[in-house]
Amino acid sequence: MMRTHLCGELSQSDIGEKVTVAGWVNRRREHGEHLAFVDLRDHSGILQCVVDNQVDVRSEYVVKITGQVTQRPEGTINDSLATGQIEITDATVEILSIAEPPPFPLDDRADDVDEMVRLRYRYLDLRRSRMQRNLRVRSTINASIRNSMVSQGFVEVDTPLLMPTTPEGAREFIVPSRQRPGSFYALPQSPQLYKQLLMVGGVDRYFQIARCLRDEDLRADRQYEFMQLDMEMSFVEVDDVLAAVEASVLDAAEAVTGVRPDPIERITWLDAMNRFGSDKPDLRFGMELAELTDVFSTTEFKAFSTAGSIKGIKADQAAGDWGRNKLDGLTDTAKSFGAKGMVWLKVVDVDGGLGFDSPVAKFLSEVETAALIERFGATAGDLLLLIADEWHTTCEVLGELRNRLGRPPVSEGPYKYLWVVDFPLFVGADEATGTPKPGHHPFCHPHPEDLDHLESDPMNVRAWAYDLVLNGWELGSGSIRIHDPKLQQRVFSLLGIDEAEAQKRFGFFLNPFAYGAPPHGGFAYGLERLGAILAGEDNIREVIAFPKPQSGLDPMTNAPTEVEPSQLEELGIRVLPPPAD
Template sequence: MAESMRGLHRTHRCTEVSRGNVGENVTVMGWVQKRRNLGSLVFVDLRDRSGLLQIVFDEKDVGSEGFEKAGTLRNEYVIAVEGAVEVRSGAVNENLKTGDIEIRAKSLRILSEALTPPFPIEEECSTKEELRLKYRYLDLRRPNLQRNLAVKSRVAILSRNFMQEQGFLEVETPILVKSTPEGARDYLVPSRIHPGNFYALPQSPQIYKQLLMCSGFDRYFQIARCFRDEDLRADRQPEFTQMDMELSFADVDDVIEVNEKLLAYLMKEICDVEVKLPIRRMTYAEAMDRFGSDKPDLRFGMELHDVSGAVRDCGFAVFRNALEAGGSVRGLTVKGQAGMPRKKIDSLVEFAKTYGAKGLAYLAVQEDGSYKSSFAKFMTEDELAALVKAMDGEPGDLLLFAADKNKVVFDSLGALRVELAKRLEMIPENTFEFVWITEFPQFEYSEEEQRFVAMHHPFTMPMDEDLPLLDTDRGAVRAKAYDIVLNGCEIGGGSVRIHQSDVQAKMFECLGFSKEEAEERFGFLMNAFKYGVPPHAGLAYGLDRLVMLMTGADNIREVIAFPKVKDASCLMSGAPGRVDEVQLTELKIAVSEQDGAGE
């Protein structure tokens, strides 16, 4: 039966007890990690958030009743122990912070009993993630998850302190906002007081932080909850945390300068890693050309080669047709892999197909200089030699090619480059490579909507020299936008904002908004701009994603206390769920049953 804490006060967490406390009486509380009954003695490993501490129960010290009680302890029982700190009588455990001491118990209280957990509470757990997420409150007892969340807490606290020193004010922005869909879908919240009307949950504090600049706050900062109703991946969640900022009277260099200082500070404090400043910069065009990605992983080489010129007049129709259609032919040189089995090459082809490629062409340069290839019979010896030279190929190398529209070529080879690095173990551990990607395209063309859409958002300022292109060549307009990338993962992004009303009106026009639509969606922001708005710029980090990389976690769910799974549901609570008819009636909402609904 569970006992109360009456009269007890915890004096130390488990790993706060040290050799310096030998001879002292202490009170510790926590969960039973393991119990070992040796007959005359009972040993218990006690666990709390700080770590493990060994407790020794001897009938001479705790009495027959206390010793009998110690023998009934099971894993995950919650207990309180009073006792004396002693030097460990057995072998020292070098793997534990408290491995040289133990507590000789004088009294024991069982504060809570526990059922046998559905999986072991231990550092490395091979249990399927679905089961762990169903019992997330147990999963969170595992030391590695507790460390991850402790790091996240520390990053938030350090960031707040740093930003305050840099002159930023922390200001909260609304959670119930107006829906202004442009990009990811909004989560909608029905209004009971205004039937038929809906709030949206914010995808970011974007408009409000711009309004704060209009209000003269100069430098704003917030750790903000954000929501996006989009398909999930390993590094995405429907609700997430942004570390958000905005600066007045600032341009690109001003934002980058303060953020490089912040990143260097956090990396030193959290990971004990020195970040060399300034962080390298790379334009979007260069990143795509060299790595096929706007978030390149710079921890390894293997860059893309554009061989379009070398194969323009060759006899291989796949290459020639792609070029005639306005695309390109590019490749990867995989050093020393000419002997890769055909089965593995075929698996790479299938991988590339998931990114839109119709396939991959390959050419293995044998040690004797001969070729093993899927297309060599369509090309002359001179054409093949020119192609190998354009790829910087050498005997022993495997050359892989994609030929298609540039987007398909970049997407497939960019992803393949990273996949190959993982398979061939080319990525060094405990390495952090930052890079700023700058000068993004202002627009991207949506085949689905048959119009240009904003690559970032409608408030991003074009490069000054590209403003005339808004009327003549929108696809060539570059934005004053920038992303910060770490180890091939975008951890933050931002831009200089449009603060001139004529440029903003032109931007809405380019995006296909009528004056009425622009007024309906963004009128309150445009009205604010009529009363004097400073030039301003900002950036937001995905805090969860940054902490994921800092802790070496494989998945963003490992740094979020109660995450959702890929269908945006919570396996633990069952959210989302049905609501009572009374609630729907109050909101004047009728739910139509879809085929299979509720099954």
């Protein structure tokens, strides 16, 4: 070994030892001809070495230093450094690599550097303690999840990256076949189909730390490629799946933070929408939606009299923070989410009681005003926001407004995990055909209590489908799957898919179910999202070694690149000229 110790693991108990450490020169401080301090950095920390200033070492030089661990002289102890009690003296320095000055400081100041610069030089960015910590958070999560799943009797199985294209769901990355020019593989959006076939194959409990790829626009919480803990179990009900997933998530969280979270609360999708206006509510703050439809049952106010659902939220003592311009902006926000408008009311003192400062105050009766104040428990200085629309829009818009007004950054504590259960089987309808669209995916098992009205009232059929939410981010989702071909065909029929089309689109997946499929269900959750939140980051790029910016163009490798004409020739591919505008 080239070294005897890591920089960060040395302490006062090593005083007197002769050691060899190696790493990068974090900083050098010169003090005349024969004295300089070199702060040596490796992934474990920083260690001060006292060296002869005749040695020419500069920032980011890679050096090996041999010397004696020594107690620092009185008055020179650095409390802000973990190794601040000690230093290496009688040091001999061997330069292993020289280095150009880095394009940006490799300390906390780089947090403010343009992210493109960091990504272009990601290999330098990764030397920083923040990135080292974040990669190790990811590693800890993977290790504890793997351990948790194995200890629960799950079997780790790899599934193919090259698979057939499937028409449903996210846009796929496709890979041309050389041996069959004109045909293509698709990279998996998830191992969904394979893991269900593993259940048919008797694996019983499967898991995989799986790479998934989706060719959809990038976001703070979305990359083209991401990792998920993917799992599937046979002979189980909803509670069994949730318990297995919960154990792995809590194990991972405990391993990273040192604190085991409380058992995860559950809420139904319907309650989540009614109370928080979201299917991924952030429970770190209140500001729940208040039901107001009944308050306005006989109202003269036109905008309210025709609405199917009226709800509102209250921002405590926020009236002063929201002037006309900002409220107009908030109204535009509400409209951009589909609302026809937004009513704001500032609660003010009027003689003998409370009233409203609002453009619509004059349209509200005394009874309605009093009922609103009472329903919200409002006091002077509060700001009320009301939305009147069809139920789903009312909820969703208020959920968005609630987040705008009250939501802390996702990375801020405390951690609030939440199961959202009983999702609807169908959400909305296809505009062209009028048939319902699957809420989760077409293989999701309807709730047995709702099977009697599957055909007569499909939009009110619940699914055995569930999501895991952390601080308002969807970590993952899952469901109990349909294992009975007859039930599967009922669902397909509702989706407007006849047997011939089902065979064509999903045949390779459905036919195996004729050979004896066990009841089964599963789940998958995103490891970058969990990692980011546990690492205190609000962007998953910060916990990915080599992420891509929103354009998907890699500033470090310049991918994607053009390929040689001969490569295209071999694949039977001709590229169209760029479209003329």
